[in-house]
Amino acid sequence: MRKLTWLFGALFLVLTGFGACSATLQWHRAELIDDDPVRVTGVVSRVIEPDNSKYRREEIAYTVDGRRHTTVRKLDTDLSRAEPGHKVCLEAARTHPEVVRLCAEHYPQGDDIFPVYILVTVFGTAGVLFVVGYLVTSARQAGRARRAQESPLETPA
Numbered sequence: 395m396r397k398l399t400w401l402f403g404a405l406f407l408v409l410t411g412f413g414a415c416s417a418t419l420q421w422h423r424a425e426l427i428d429d430d431p432v433r434v435t436g437v438v439s440r441v442i443e444p445d446n447s448k449y450r451r452e453e454i455a456y457t458v459d460g461r462r463h464t465t466v467r468k469l470d471t472d473l474s475r476a477e478p479g480h481k482v483c484l485e486a487a488r489t490h491p492e493v494v495r496l497c498a499e500h501y502p503q504g505d506d507i508f509p510v511y512i513l514v515t516v517f518g519t520a521g522v523l524f525v526v527g528y529l530v531t532s533a534r535q536a537g538r539a540r541r542a543q544e545s546p547l548e549t550p551a
């Protein structure tokens with residue numbers, strides 16, 4: 395049981411670190427684009443459709459300041475599936491042209507990012523409580539074992 399507690403605590407702390415890093419990276423990328431955006435037209439250069447999967451993504455080629463870049467995105471087109479040659483509106487960061495998003499996306503939005511930080515806080519707190527509980531329980535059991543060795547029970551004669 396004690397190992398399971400330690401495992402849960404470690405798992406929650408790993409999830410906390412991953413969630414916080416992911417949310418912060420998205421926030422940073424959005425700020426780079428918002429600070430100095432460049433609107434470009436990208437062209438779908440190829441379609442990536444893994445076998446036995448419904449997840450289809452498109453590789454989009456675009457040019458910023460004369461340099462060609464590519465990105466892989468899942469395009470949600472209502473009318474039809476995007477095929478090579480399909481044009482896509484993109485916003486890129488002028489200082490970091492490899493940071494790009496679709497023109498219609500404006501992440502992170504308050505509705506998207508704040509729940510992530512709330513979950514990160516909950517998982518982080520749960521992880522810390524599991525680890526602290528494990529350490530306190532281990533210290534108490536070690537103290538009981540030490541006291542039992544120091545003063546053995548007297549047996550009646």
